[in-house]
Amino acid sequence: MNQSNILENRFPGRRAALKREILEQALYCFNELGVEATTIDAIKARCDTSVGAIYHHFGNKEGILSALFFAAQDDQRHRLEQELAGANSLREAVYSIIWSYLDWVVDNPEWARFLYQARSPVAKGPFQEELTNRNIQNYRKLKERLISFGNDDIKIVQPFEMLFSLIIGPSENYCRAWLSGRVKTSPQEYRKEFAESVWRSLQS
């Protein structure tokens, strides 16, 4: 049932049991029915609790959505940082970014699906600022890490703004297609090809 321990990691302990249960069922509902079509009542029914409990823990629907979103995003980023820590060159860093992304999506398809569809609602909602700040932070850290390698060995595509899009764009697009069912082959099968293609695209 539990596809992973993202929730356990983030909301540990006995007292948070219902909180985790609500989130898990909400995740299911959002993915199955869509964010807007998911009602508090539907979530309530699936975990046999009360509206009072739900609102006590999350305040409102946006609160549930955001809690799920940030939990997923943090887990994904954590995986990225772990992989990236082991990289010793720009080339290895690029491979780490792509591989950790693909692996995470394949390991957590439900969470990944949710992440794609919840970004816009969260970006518009009351947690707008928190999301923006996190994105700026993450982006900056990644940029510094990449710059730290220098690019003596090969000449890298110039406008730095483009770099991240070139690296993650293809994988992201493929993962979306895979999660929506348009393509059948697991992203992991193309790990190597994605990384190599991207690396080629970077040398100018």
Next chain:
Amino acid sequence: MNQSNILENRFPGRRAALKREILEQALYCFNELGVEATTIDAIKARCDTSVGAIYHHFGNKEGILSALFFAAQDDQRHRLEQELAGANSLREAVYSIIWSYLDWVVDNPEWARFLYQARSPVAKGPFQEELTNRNIQNYRKLKERLISFGNDDIKIVQPFEMLFSLIIGPSENYCRAWLSGRVKTSPQEYRKEFAESVWRSLQS
């Protein structure tokens, strides 16, 4: 006010005037407030009409959303087909796909923004099947067009499923970033770089 004539093209004539007006204001609301936070009342207020008129034209909120979505998608695809028609080699085709995509987004930023955020809701809603069919069709047509060139001159990345992601992924990712404000430079400035990078990534 009217960023383009997408609505005029799709719903021409005097009798569809209110229909277009409703759609235009709805587009504004969806982008400004988000899909879920946009109320029928807010749309009604912005075009000074009645709920009756709105429901007469679109049935429900999903109906407005879908009408906008398909209008935008068709316009985008139309532009792609025009550009692609002039291509005489695989290389030119790849350039056409990327350039028409970037140009369309820059020409229609509001529509592009909407397209990104409305995909999930539409994919879950009552027009689910229509969307799927359109996607399958578009994908197939594009695939056939690309295959038609053969690949005698250069060896192209093997798994065909990956091809589309490699081509459009970087541009898509960058356009999202640009529309969300994370990067400032217009995608059009990097037209050449995106196309060249992608083309390098394809040769294996």
Next chain:
DNA sequence: TCTGTTGAAGAATATTATTCTGTTTTGTTT
């Protein structure tokens, strides 16, 4: 002009999100 059809309005209804009040459980202090 007549007549059926489409466009439009707004009140009435149904659905859903949210608040509020009270009760129980849990943890902590004495």
Next chain:
DNA sequence: AAACAAAACAGAATAATATTCTTCAACAGA
């Protein structure tokens, strides 16, 4: 252990919102 405070939970009451329904007006074709 008893008393207290804080957090967890339940469910009725309320508010916000989507949708339906009934009515009237504009319009095209006979």
